[in-house]
Amino acid sequence: MEWMAWTPIVAGFFLCVVVMLIGMTIWEIVSPTIARRGFLPLTTTRGDRLFLGLLSAAYVNLAWTGLTDTHQLIGTGISFVVLLIIMRWG
Structure with a gap:
């Protein structure tokens, strides 16, 4: 049986997800969300946009x-920008 390799990068990723979920929970308690419609073809809340992002x-x-041979850090940066765009204007 093989186990997942808990490298510092993998642990950091999961830590970021946990911190993001805790932050969104606190934000929701302090300032309840209002459903709105952005460029996505449905009405969404903050949590919906986080999930979709x-x-x-x-x-x-x-x-x-899978499709490029360039450095993964560039793909990670593009992914982060996609997440920010969906969170802000989605």
Whole structure:
């Protein structure tokens, strides 16, 4: 049976996701969200946009990994920009 390799990068990734979820929970308690419509074809809340943004960023990152030979850090940066765009204007 093989176990997941807990490298510092993997641990950092999961730590960032946990911190993001805690931050969104606190933000929701302090300032309840109002559903709105952005460029996405549906009405979304902050949590919806975070979920869709994380999925989109993951797909962009996977596509970058599978389709190019350039440095992964560039794909990660593009994924982060996609997440920010969806969170702000989605």
